[in-house]
Structures are given as structure tokens and as C-alpha cells.
Amino acid sequence: MENQLVAHFDLDTFFVSCERLVDPTLNGKAVIVGGTRSRGVVSTCSYETRAFGVHSGMPMAQALRLCPQAIVLKGTSGLYGKYSKMVTDIMAAEAPVLEKASIDEFYLDVSGLEQNFGTYKWVCALADKVTNETGLPISFGLSTNKTMAKMATNAGKPNGRLYIPPDKVKAFLNPLPVSDIPMVGKSTCAKLNSLGIYKIKQLAEMSPEAVENIFGKYGKSLWRKANGVHYGKVAPYSERKSISVERTFFQNTYDIESLQTLIGQMCEKLAFQLRSEGKLASCVAVKIRYPDFSTYSQQVKIPVTNYDQIFAKHAKELLLKVYKKNEPLRLMGVRLSNLVKEGYQYDIFYDDPKLDELYGAIDSVKGKFGKASLQWLSSKADKEAVKKEKRFNLNRTDVNSDPDLIGRKNIKGKD
Numbered sequence: 010m011e012n013q014l015v016a017h018f019d020l021d022t023f024f025v026s027c028e029r030l031v032d033p034t035l036n037g038k039a040v041i042v043g044g045t046r047s048r049g050v051v052s053t054c055s056y057e058t059r060a061f062g063v064h065s066g067m068p069m070a071q072a073l074r075l076c077p078q079a080i081v082l083k084g085t086s087g088l089y090g091k092y093s094k095m096v097t098d099i100m101a102a103e104a105p106v107l108e109k110a111s112i113d114e115f116y117l118d119v120s121g122l123e124q125n126f127g128t129y130k131w132v133c134a135l136a137d138k139v140t141n142e143t144g145l146p147i148s149f150g151l152s153t154n155k156t157m158a159k160m161a162t163n164a165g166k167p168n169g170r171l172y173i174p175p176d177k178v179k180a181f182l183n184p185l186p187v188s189d190i191p192m193v194g195k196s197t198c199a200k201l202n203s204l205g206i207y208k209i210k211q212l213a214e215m216s217p218e219a220v221e222n223i224f225g226k227y228g229k230s231l232w233r234k235a236n237g238v239h240y241g242k243v244a245p246y247s248e249r250k251s252i253s254v255e256r257t258f259f260q261n262t263y264d265i266e267s268l269q270t271l272i273g274q275m276c277e278k279l280a281f282q283l284r285s286e287g288k289l290a291s292c293v294a295v296k297i298r299y300p301d302f303s304t305y306s307q308q309v310k311i312p313v314t315n316y317d318q319i320f321a322k323h324a325k326e327l328l329l330k331v332y333k334k335n336e337p338l339r340l341m342g343v344r345l346s347n348l349v350k351e352g353y354q355y356d357i358f359y360d361d362p363k364l365d366e367l368y369g370a371i372d373s374v375k376g377k378f379g380k381a382s383l384q385w386l387s388s389k390a391d392k393e394a395v396k397k398e399k400r401f402n403l404n405r406t407d408v409n410s411d412p413d414l415i416g417r418k419n420i421k422g423k424d
């Protein structure tokens with residue numbers, strides 16, 4: 010562990026950078042990618058908007074008050090996946106041990122490289138390769154562990170390249186605010202500040218027991234991080250196991266018919282993404298959230314497929330099963346999991362050459378004219394069935410609203 014060296018890579022304003030590759034007129038402009046409705050939040054914003062105080066996670070309405078000239082884009086999920094994969098492939102071909110921490114973040118264990126190469130030079134060359142081959146700007150931090158490497162990246166962004174050798178760790182950390190430690194959120198930060206602790210140096214100089222008394226178990230690792238110590242290992246990269254989409258509603262809704270339509274569209278979007286990545290899925294899950302934030306989900310295993318209508322059929326059935334309260338919904342989502350690569354021998358029942366031909370044609374139109382260019386119309390029978398269910402649901406007494414009585418299983422995901 011002593012001679013460990015970790016590089017952390019983070020693509021700069023990733024979603025915005027991808028959008029700029031597609032539309033170069035966005036270069037140099039204030040651009041925000043995020044939810045465009047009133048409850049939407051900023052998922053990525055260009056540095057031109059950050060000058061006005063905009064940051065990711067901020068409500069869109071607030072961001073637009075601060076930077077009204079910003080160009081707001083809803084986001085293109087297939088696009089980001091495609092570029093993320095390109096970067097992952099470049100990294101995986103070069104790196105000894107690679108961990109993909111998110112769609113745009115990577116950790117590399119580069120310990121031991123220094124005997125043969127200058128590690129910093131090696132990491133610089135990899136960053137250059139990513140930018141030359143994809144057109145995406147990237148920052149990295151290189152230091153003694155994952156937390157230190159990530160903090161170095163954050164300190165250097167954008168286009169940052171910061172190496173913090175072991176003997177400079179303390180000097181780097183000491184003057185920084187405690188909020189710069191990656192695991193320190195708003196509440197931890199407020200608590201530390203209320204105790205008069207603002208700088209990392211102050212936290213580092215406390216006794217570990219004192220920090221543990223305040224924050225419990227978590228205190229120990231917090232204190233270690235303030236001292237530049239983190240034992241977390243770079244976990245080797247494994248491929249994504251699921252894809253999902255969810256929507257927080259502009260207004261809470263219990264219009265089951267439009268929910269059914271929407272869930273069909275969500276499946277369509279995910280299936281298109283699956284096919285564009287050459288994958289199939291064999292598990293469909295639906296998640297719903299009520300205004301009180303209680304969250305329910307149900308899932309079903311199906312023969313592997315990548316057809317919109319099969320996912321949609323199951324998702325609609327699951328929605329009717331899971332939606333039991335006579336209350337509006339705040340959020341709804343679909344997740345496809347148990348992903349396998351195409352070429353896998355899948356169930357003959359769903360392997361219909363005519364359908365394959367049809368989906369091939371659909372995807373080529375979508376590829377040319379955008380994902381919204383073609384959409385399924387729900388069949389009449391489908392709508393009738395939905396109406397029946399709706400009446401049933403609205404008339405029933407609310408006997409099954411206890412979360413423990415319903416197949417409750419939280420799916421990890423953001424609201």
C-alpha cells in the first residue's frame with residue numbers, strides 16, 4: 010500500500026462536451042444539460058455557466074435565474090453511452106487495473122509503473138490519447154490513493170493534470186476547506202463548521218477518537234482522509250449490468266392511461282439504447298414513488314430480447330401490479346437488467362426474423378432523424394385494457410398500501 014499510485018480521470022463537463030462534438034456551435038457558449046421542467050435539475054453545465062454560480066445538482070429554475078442566457082439541452086442518453094464506451098475502451102487497452110467509477114470517471118492503479126516509465130508522463134500520454142481519439146477534454150489527478158487522486162483532479166479541473174507526490178500530500182490538503190473532501194456532504198460540512206472546523210488542517214489535527222465521537226464509524230475514515238490516507242482499492246472494471254430511465258413528474262399524476270403511454274415510451278428509449286449497444290436484456294423492473302417518497306418496485310424475468318414492445322408489455326403489467334395506492338405518482342422509472350451481448354442464443358419465441366428486420370429499419374430511421382422520429386401507437390385493445398384497470402384501481406379500497414405487504418424492493422437510483 011505504501012508505494013501505491015492512483016490516477017483518477019474525469020471527463021470535463023462530459024454531457025456538454027458530447028453535445029459540443031455533435032453541434033460545434035455550442036463551443037464557448039453557456040450550455041446546461043438537464044431536466045427542462047420546473048422540477049428539473051442541472052446534470053452538467055459548461056464552465057461558461059459556472060462563472061455565474063451554476064453547478065450540477067442545482068434546480069434548473071435557479072440556474073436560469075443566475076444565467077438566463079444559457080442554452081438548455083434535455084440530454085441525449087445514447088450519445089453519452091457511446092462516448093463513455095469509447096473512452097473506457099481506450100483506458101482498458103492501456104491501463105494495468107481500471108475501475109470505471111461512473112459514466113465519465115475512472116480510477117487506474119498505476120503503482121509500479123514508475124520503475125520503467127515516468128508515471129506522470131505515462132498518464133499524460135493516456136489523457137492525450139483520449140482527447141485525440143474522441144475529441145473530449147479530460148482532467149486527471151495522480152497521487153497516493155483514490156481519494157487523493159480525485160481531489161487532485163477536482164483541484165485541477167478543467168484540463169487539469171495534477172500530480173501530488175507523497176511528500177506534498179499534507180501541503181496540498183491543509184489549506185483546503187473541509188467540503189473539498191469527496192465524502193463530505195452538506196450536513197457533515199455544516200456540523201464541522203458549527204464546531205469551528207473549516208480547513209482540512211484543523212480536522213487532521215483533531216484526535217481520531219474525537220472525530221469518531223462526533224460522526225461515529227464514519228468519523229474514522231473522515232479523519233484518515235483529512236490526513237491523506239485512504240485504503241480503498243481500485244476495483245477492476247466490470248461491464249454495466251443494467252440500463253434505466255426514470256421521470257419525476259412536473260405535476261404528481263394518477264392518470265394511469267398517460268402513465269402507461271409514458272412507460273411504453275421509456276421502454277422504447279431503453280430498447281433503442283440496448284440495440285445500439287448490441288445488447289439484450291432479460292429482466293424488466295418498474296419503480297414508482299408517491300408524493301411521500303415511499304418507493305415501490307416490481308420486476309419480472311423474461312426470455313432475452315431487445316424488442317420495444319415486449320419490454321413495454323411487461324412494464325405495463327408491472328405498473329398495474331405495483332401501483333396500488335389511490336394516490337398520484339411523483340416518479341416512475343423502468344430498468345432493464347441481466348444484459349447480455351448480442352449473439353447470445355436467445356429464446357426462439359422472441360427471435361423473429363421479421364421483427365429483427367422491422368427493428369433494424371426503425372433504428373436506422375431513428376439514427377438518421379432522431380429518437381423521437383418514430384414512436385409506437387398503443388393499440389386500441391391495449392387502451393381498453395388500461396381503462397378497465399383504471400376503473401378497477403380507482404374503485405378498490407386501499408388494503409394493500411402497507412409497503413411491507415407489497416413486493417417492495419428499492420432499486421438504486423436517483424430521484
Ligand SMILES: [Mg+2]
Nearest residue numbers: 019020022113
Ligand atoms: Mg466529469
